[in-house]
Amino acid sequence: MNLKCINCSSLFDLDAIMYNCSKCNDLLEVQYDLNKISNNLDSKWRDAPLSVWKYQDFLPIDQNVERVTLKEGGTRLHNSKKLSSFFGIDNLHIKNEGDNPTASFKDRGMTVAVTKAKQLGAKIITCASTGNTSASLAAYGARGGLKRIVLIPSGKVAYGKLSQAMICGAHVLQIDGNFDKCLEVVMKLSSKYNDIYLVNSINPFRLEGQKTIVFEIFEQLGHIPDWIIVPVGNAGNVSAIWKGLSEFYQLGIINKLPKLVGVQAEGSAPISTAFSEGKMEVNNVQKPETLATAIRIGAPASWKKALRAIYDSKGLATTVSDKEILDGQMNLAKLEGLFIEPASAAPIAALKKLLRQGTISSDEEVVCIATGHGLKDPDIITKFVEKPTEVSSDIEEIQRVISK
Ligand SMILES: Cc1ncc(COP(=O)(O)O)c(C=O)c1O
Ligand SMILES: [Zn+2]
Numbered sequence: 001m002n003l004k005c006i007n008c009s010s011l012f013d014l015d016a017i018m019y020n021c022s023k024c025n026d027l028l029e030v031q032y033d034l035n036k037i038s039n040n041l042d043s044k045w046r047d048a049p050l051s052v053w054k055y056q057d058f059l060p061i062d063q064n065v066e067r068v069t070l071k072e073g074g075t076r077l078h079n080s081k082k083l084s085s086f087f088g089i090d091n092l093h094i095k096n097e098g099d100n101p102t103a104s105f106k107d108r109g110m111t112v113a114v115t116k117a118k119q120l121g122a123k124i125i126t127c128a129s130t131g132n133t134s135a136s137l138a139a140y141g142a143r144g145g146l147k148r149i150v151l152i153p154s155g156k157v158a159y160g161k162l163s164q165a166m167i168c169g170a171h172v173l174q175i176d177g178n179f180d181k182c183l184e185v186v187m188k189l190s191s192k193y194n195d196i197y198l199v200n201s202i203n204p205f206r207l208e209g210q211k212t213i214v215f216e217i218f219e220q221l222g223h224i225p226d227w228i229i230v231p232v233g234n235a236g237n238v239s240a241i242w243k244g245l246s247e248f249y250q251l252g253i254i255n256k257l258p259k260l261v262g263v264q265a266e267g268s269a270p271i272s273t274a275f276s277e278g279k280m281e282v283n284n285v286q287k288p289e290t291l292a293t294a295i296r297i298g299a300p301a302s303w304k305k306a307l308r309a310i311y312d313s314k315g316l317a318t319t320v321s322d323k324e325i326l327d328g329q330m331n332l333a334k335l336e337g338l339f340i341e342p343a344s345a346a347p348i349a350a351l352k353k354l355l356r357q358g359t360i361s362s363d364e365e366v367v368c369i370a371t372g373h374g375l376k377d378p379d380i381i382t383k384f385v386e387k388p389t390e391v392s393s394d395i396e397e398i399q400r401v402i403s404k
Helices: 034-040 052-058 081-087 106-119 132-144 159-167 179-192 204-210 212-221 236-250 270-276 303-312 322-336 342-357 378-384 395-402
Strands: 002-005 028-031 077-079 091-096 124-128 147-153 171-175 196-198 227-231 259-265 316-320 365-370
Touching: 028 204, 034 052, 052 106, 052 212, 077 212, 081 091, 081 322, 081 342, 091 212, 106 124, 106 132, 106 204, 124 132, 124 179, 132 147, 132 159, 147 159, 147 179, 159 171, 159 378, 171 179, 179 196, 204 212, 204 236, 212 236, 212 365, 227 236, 227 342, 236 259, 236 303, 259 270, 259 303, 259 342, 270 303, 270 316, 303 316, 316 322, 316 342, 322 342, 342 365
Parallel strands: 091 365, 124 147, 124 196, 147 171, 227 259, 227 365, 259 316
Antiparallel strands: 002 028, 077 091
């Protein structure tokens, strides 16, 4: 196993503390000897219950390394019949990543990255965050007994997420700037001070944990769907999903690959713009905006991996408006009882649009990844839904009100 540069293919030691290629500065990824994995695979690996660490044979951590875990993964896959018929599609599933310990998909990557941090002897972990990464870092850092520092854009992080980071003892620093600025700062910080270990998704170990989402989808369905739709912010997750799929495909565990859809909010859409122009390069958005604050990112660090994933899967990148996002969030909650945060509803909104455009047809099977729980950002709901009705304790009055 090595760290490999995705541009110049230089190889580095798996234990090297580095986040970019030292030769060309491009992104790194974990490269496996797939033949070795295949030869050593215990035929019973499928029998264990779903969890991130179920897939340890496909992860870059030795079995004897002590794990920092909160029992992540094993999230539910809901066959959403009412939403399917509302949208006019036969087979729609929602992978509810809000079931994770800190209620977002970030925990899958964090358990692996923080385990690696401890194995490397790091004492301090850090990240830039639109909220969920900081919540996850704080929890796993607490579990692992590491000092934890998070950098967030001032006033642009939902309170549910901020409170998670604070209660779990992270040193929360906010700067007058957006996520992109925060990431720039923590990257400088961790490259200057070697004892500060960076666990943003530019850290390849994060993506290794996150790829387990698709391993679970495969096992839950018993096959690979036609489409997987995922929200895109810093673009780590869509990259991780494709890496997982590619590895299972090369190992012969699956014999089909889905098309990936990466969804961005209209005001924060550098990857979708590049895709719609058929480009392999991304122009950053200087002032990203969307009320889906989790994906309010203009300079996605993993853009190259993400674009490759989307092109290689023969999928697409698209945008949705904030209004479409809120409608999607509401549709899922009202029809299926699943409360997810705005960024997580971007795939639902995109599905509606792609069905209308005929890009996805009604007989194709779709999985939307719901990346985080709705309670992370309750404020947004109170702004957009009808307020509670004031009534007296008179039951006649209540009867009149409810029968309207
Ligand atoms: C709820 C939610 N959805 C989607 C994303 C985007 O994931 P990525 O940055 O890996 O593209 C994030 C990132 O913070 C998130 O918190
Ligand atoms: Zn390189």
